Amino acid sequence: MMQEHFYNPNEFWGDWILPSTPRNDTAYTGKDYWRGSIxxxxxxxxxxxxxxxxxxxxxxxxxxxxxxLLLKEWNDYAYVREN
Known part of the structure; x- marks a missing residue:
């Protein structure tokens, strides 16, 4: 299950994880709060x-x-975003 879903870059794995919706889901937009934001x-x-x-x-x-992810935001902007 971990290889199939967690480590799958088409679903949850990537540079930044975990998207709130799998990347291969039709509801995924990448930007909306519960449609892909981390x-x-x-x-x-x-x-x-x-x-x-x-x-x-x-x-x-x-x-x-x-x-x-958190340290990149902190080091780049001196704050941490909510998503």
């Missing part, structure tokens, strides 16, 4: 959910990608 609280909830399963690499990858 939300730090959602990443946090997914991380907490992953703790219930033996997915240490996926958790680590999610943490690193989330950290990269």
């Amino acid at each position: 939300w730090a609280p959602m990443n946090f909830l997914v991380y907490w959910g992953m703790r219930n399963y033996d997915l240490p690499q996926a958790r680590q990858d999610l943490v690193q990608k989330s950290k990269d």
Whole structure:
């Protein structure tokens, strides 16, 4: 399931993760709030959910990608956007 969905760049994987809607879904726009935007609280909830399963690499990858996204905003603009 992780390879099929989480690590699939056509769905959730990419430079910035996790989009609120899979990229290959017809509802995905990439910009609308719940049609593709990335939300730090959602990443946090997914991380907490992953703790219930033996997915240490996926958790680590999610943490690193989330950290990269937040720090890029902080380093570039000295703030963090909500999405």
